[in-house]
Amino acid sequence: MTTPVISAWSAISPYGVGREAFVNGVAAGTPAVTRLSPDQWPVPQRQTARVPGFVTEEVLGRKGTRSMDRVSALAVAAVGELLDSAGRHRTVATGEHAALVLGTTAGSARSMMEITRDTLTRARPYHIDTARIPNAIMNSSAAQCAIRHDLKGPNTTVAGGRAAGLFALRYALRLLSSGRARSVLCGGAEELTPERAWLEYHSGDPARPAVLGEGCSLLLLEPEAPADAPVLAEVLGVTLGVFRDGDLAASLTRCLSRSLAQAGATAADLWAVSPSAGQDPVPFDGADPLTLPGEDVWGDAGAAASPFQIASVLAAAERDPAARGRIAAVLSADRDNVLGCALFRLR
Incomplete structure (x- = not known):
């Protein structure tokens, strides 16, 4: 595949x-x-x-x-x-x-x-x-x-x-x-x-x-890397879910853990994380991924928020050679109690 x-x-x-x-x-x-x-x-x-x-x-x-x-x-x-x-x-x-x-x-x-x-x-x-x-x-x-x-x-x-x-x-x-x-x-x-x-x-x-x-x-x-153009990132997967009121931080951490496991990766493979609005950096033992900016710089962009997060991952990776071959995670949640995590391997 x-x-x-x-x-x-x-x-x-x-x-x-x-x-x-x-x-x-x-x-x-x-x-x-x-x-x-x-x-x-x-x-x-x-x-x-x-x-x-x-x-x-x-x-x-x-x-x-x-x-x-x-x-x-x-x-x-x-x-x-x-x-x-x-x-x-x-x-x-x-x-x-x-x-x-x-x-x-x-x-x-x-x-x-x-x-x-x-x-x-x-x-x-x-x-x-x-x-x-x-x-x-x-x-x-x-x-x-x-x-x-x-x-x-x-x-x-x-x-x-x-x-x-x-x-x-x-x-x-x-x-x-x-x-x-x-x-x-x-x-x-x-x-x-x-x-x-x-x-x-x-x-x-x-x-x-x-x-x-x-x-x-x-x-x-x-669907696959084209022969006539460079690839910016591979999409390793998207995990979606729901959370209860008061349980957002723990739910996002669990969602990220599931995403990494499904991709066959670990927290040590993370180069960067784009957290959901208002979320503190996700804690991981033995890993210290870069935390990328979000709503604090471009405001509450509604449905454009997580696309902006993905764009910020790609923009930051352009200027950081350490990103090559590493994984970035984008976490997002809405006040209607839905959440998601997407993983990307930078090229």
């Missing part, structure tokens, strides 16, 4: 548009957080981590973007950035057998709330802007990516909040192992809008408002 590999990745993040901006931002370790005035941001959270300068019409052009919501624009732009990063990527990752698996929290909160509002405030409920109706469907972003970039294989949206990227990765591996796709673009996307900010404010702890982020990060997965 062959081992699925990552041959490319892209990121549109609070560090900026493009892979290079993310690599430089992670290397600098500087938080990509800005403070906005009430006039700029009419919600209680003053600090945000927005993608700077991202205007849909300027990034994607005016054609076909009049009704496109922000999360779809971020995803479409991230797909385009990955496909354009090397000549072979558009050949390998488009067409009949090219799949897309996109993680989400619940699609676009803004689109759903705007349409609901219009049905109540317009003269007739059916007077809503029909061009915006598709945006209220959770899989709208993935569908628009497929239409715009000629992705004709399986097209899937997986909901899972902060852990959605790992859910999507697990799904993508199944597509490859079953032969349903020859390549998969896999990741997650989240938008930062006042509507999402209000939902997070009322569902979280008002005394400790989260610094919300946004963006999209994608991997190009192939």
